Amino acid sequence: MENLVYQNFSNINLNDDFFITLKADYVEFPRWFEKKAADGECAYVLYNNESLIEGFMYLKIEDGEVTDTTPQLPNAKHLKIGTFKFDSAGTRRGERFIKKVFDHAIKYNADDIYVTIFDKHEYLMILMQRYGFDIIGSKDTANGQENVLLRNMHRNNADIIRDYPKFNIRGNNKYLMSIYPMYHTRMLPDSILNNESHSIIQDVSHTNSIHKIYLCAMEQVSEFRRGDIIVTYRTSDQPGNARFRSVITSVCVVEEYRNIGEFPSLESFLKYAGSYSVFSTAELTKFYRTKRYPHILRFTYNTAMTRRVIRDRLIREVGLREHGVYWGAMPLTDQQFNHMLDLGEVDASFIIN
Structure with a gap:
């Protein structure tokens, strides 16, 4: 590695x-x-x-x-x-x-x-x-x-790649998107579970690339559009203890949504998904044949949150509902999203207003 x-x-x-x-x-x-x-x-x-x-x-x-x-x-x-x-x-x-x-x-x-x-x-x-x-x-x-x-670094190009790592919070939908720990660890370098501050300068990893491709079965992901903002939510690594073990970790921006059924062949799918995916060729081949994870999301990894915020605080302080909603892919209001940025101590320099 x-x-x-x-x-x-x-x-x-x-x-x-x-x-x-x-x-x-x-x-x-x-x-x-x-x-x-x-x-x-x-x-x-x-x-x-x-x-x-x-x-x-x-x-x-x-x-x-x-x-x-x-x-x-x-x-x-x-x-x-x-x-x-x-x-x-x-x-x-x-x-x-x-x-x-x-x-x-x-x-x-x-x-x-x-x-x-x-x-x-x-x-x-x-x-x-x-x-x-x-x-x-x-x-x-x-x-x-x-x-x-x-x-x-002060100019706004109105383009999510040329403006990277900054993200525009005006006029774009915001979502919470969950990722299982085993995939989060492979995809994002800031997967250590704690809510202490850490340095993005020292936080280095072989997975620290700008673009990511993620496959999932969450239906709401099909509504994501270019420019929408994702707060990644690392699910609990201990069943039954999500309230204190699940955390928000990063801010990402959607580049593109695709459905696995759009690809006419395994080869075309591997060509698209292989270079930025956390999954191996064998895993991707299995996913293509079974169509178990039909929703494909390509996004930019813009910033780690300096402080991890646990689910308990998201419920008590941000106001996310604990029951009756699906935490896999959840729409966020601007107020909820901005509160998450504050709690996560995201540097204001990343934000385009």
């Missing part, structure tokens, strides 16, 4: 073959790396099953003007993606890193995020542009000219 960790430079092996191309692109890279190690700084590192490096990203907050780009960046709090490289393996690795970029930007209240990329790294440029980065200029260095891509 791949492992994405936030690690001190001094604990990262600079002699790993992964760094060969970075040393070739940036002659000063070894010296820069050693300085970061001496300063006690950290970076995100993706390790494979053999503990070899297959991804690396360094993030840095810069306050003030940025004068080494053309045009210069104005006086603001900038989050710079200082070094970013990963070996593509068709496993959505880039998204795991991008999610961490946004986690940092929100945590440190950055006005924008910028990164410099050579033309030859076309895949990386396309990936960044998908999530709202625009090419706004260039940077001349001893290693050649790089493109400067910038994401303004």
